[in-house]
Amino acid sequence: MAGRELRAELGISRQRMQQLRENGRLLGVQPPLASEYWYPRWQFRGGEAQEVLPRLLAAARERGLSPLGLHLLVTDPDAGIDEMPLAQLLEKRPDDVVAIVAGAGEIGS
Numbered sequence: 001m002a003g004r005e006l007r008a009e010l011g012i013s014r015q016r017m018q019q020l021r022e023n024g025r026l027l028g029v030q031p032p033l034a035s036e037y038w039y040p041r042w043q044f045r046g047g048e049a050q051e052v053l054p055r056l057l058a059a060a061r062e063r064g065l066s067p068l069g070l071h072l073l074v075t076d077p078d079a080g081i082d083e084m085p086l087a088q089l090l091e092k093r094p095d096d097v098v099a100i101v102a103g104a105g106e107i108g109s
Contacts, residue, residue: 074087
């Protein structure tokens with residue numbers, strides 16, 4: 001969802017969104033040549049960022065995954081469990097999702 005939509009939905013400022021991104025509490029993807037960030041819906045449940053998100057973002061950062069790389073990994077059914085993308089498993093199996101992201105790139109390298 002576009003940043004302006006999320007700001008309206010959450011009732012927060014652009015500066016607060018930036019703080020959340022910089023502090024590893026929210027994933028924002030900035031497409032090339034775009035000035036606005038986009039926020040994947042999979043990171044939210046019930047209008048709030050999922051509790052596991054800071055751990056997930058930290059694991060991705062440690063592996064050198066870009067925001068777009070993390071989004072692609074989390075939404076790829078082939079990277080998930082039992083043909084389910086990691087995004088669908090975040091709520092029920094957050095530790096497994098973090099472990100998979102933390103190990104990204106290890107298989108076959």
